[in-house]
Amino acid sequence: MLPLSDGIPARRFPFVNVALIAANFIVFVFYELPNLDSAVLHASFYPCSVAGTCHGPEPWEVSWFTAMFLHASWSHILGNMLFLAIFGKNVEDAFGHARYLAFYVAGGFIAAMTQALMTLIGGSAADAAVPTLGASGAIAAVLGAYFVLYPNSRVLTLIVVFPIRFPAWVFLGVWFLYQFVEANFGFFSARANGGGTAFFAHVGGFVFGLIVARWLASFGAAPSRAGKGELAGAGVTS
Numbered sequence: 001m002l003p004l005s006d007g008i009p010a011r012r013f014p015f016v017n018v019a020l021i022a023a024n025f026i027v028f029v030f031y032e033l034p035n036l037d038s039a040v041l042h043a044s045f046y047p048c049s050v051a052g053t054c055h056g057p058e059p060w061e062v063s064w065f066t067a068m069f070l071h072a073s074w075s076h077i078l079g080n081m082l083f084l085a086i087f088g089k090n091v092e093d094a095f096g097h098a099r100y101l102a103f104y105v106a107g108g109f110i111a112a113m114t115q116a117l118m119t120l121i122g123g124s125a126a127d128a129a130v131p132t133l134g135a136s137g138a139i140a141a142v143l144g145a146y147f148v149l150y151p152n153s154r155v156l157t158l159i160v161v162f163p164i165r166f167p168a169w170v171f172l173g174v175w176f177l178y179q180f181v182e183a184n185f186g187f188f189s190a191r192a193n194g195g196g197t198a199f200f201a202h203v204g205g206f207v208f209g210l211i212v213a214r215w216l217a218s219f220g221a222a223p224s225r226a227g228k229g230e231l232a233g234a235g236v237t238s
Contacts, residue, residue: 001175002157003082003158004157006156007154007155007156007165012092016100021084024080025081027069027070028071028077032071039070040070040131041057041131042058043057043058043066044131046060046128047123047130054128054129065108067112067133068112068135076134083136087139087142088104088142090153091213095145103212104141107138107205108205110137110204111201111205111208112132112201115198115204132198137202137205141212143205144176144209144212146172147172147173147176151169154167179199183198183199183203
């Protein structure tokens with residue numbers, strides 16, 4: 001399931017979302033590509049460093065943040081940035097620029113700590129020493145917020161070669177269920193391409209985003225457009 005569009009134009013230019021996407025590409029092209037393996041090993045997040053059972057190249061208090069801007073391959077970064085471009089602009093619209101930036105960074109932190117906790121509890125020492133990297137934990141928080149704020153938007157999704165529109169609550173619900181099932185089958189560490197954000201990071205980030213969006217919406221600080229006519233309808237269309 002590859003999202004192509006949510007059909008909702010942003011009311012304000014998403015400066016923060018665009019800057020985050022640009023920062024990810026700049027780091028990948030100018031820092032990682034010249035020496036990918038070295039960059040991944042140096043600036044990734046290591047769960048074992050939180051428990052003090054290993055010493056990463058950077059302190060974990062720094063590496064959880066730097067790892068948010070690292071990617072293991074072109075497919076890794078393109079997939080992440082596609083999700084961020086489609087879903088992030090409207091969450092920034094609802095939260096405001098400064099609040100969205102703080103939310104994105106906090107989501108990345110919660111995702112990293114969730115992954116570290118579950119790895120240390122259920123994984124081996126080798127699992128905890130695998131470098132974890134990628135923006136998808138923070139992006140999962142954005143998806144959780146979107147799930148609350150725009151549940152009935154129609155997400156144009158590519159299924160094999162067929163474009164189909166799903167309500168956002170269906171698309172994101174299926175996405176989250178997949179992450180949750182995979183996480184609970186014991187995929188505690190990131191093994192693909194020598195690293196990557198693992199499934200529990202996605203679960204932790206999504207739940208964080210859902211909680212924050214509901215909390216802000218209860219105070220009227222994150223107005224949802226879900227009730228407007230442009231988002232009406234919950235059926236699956238093609």
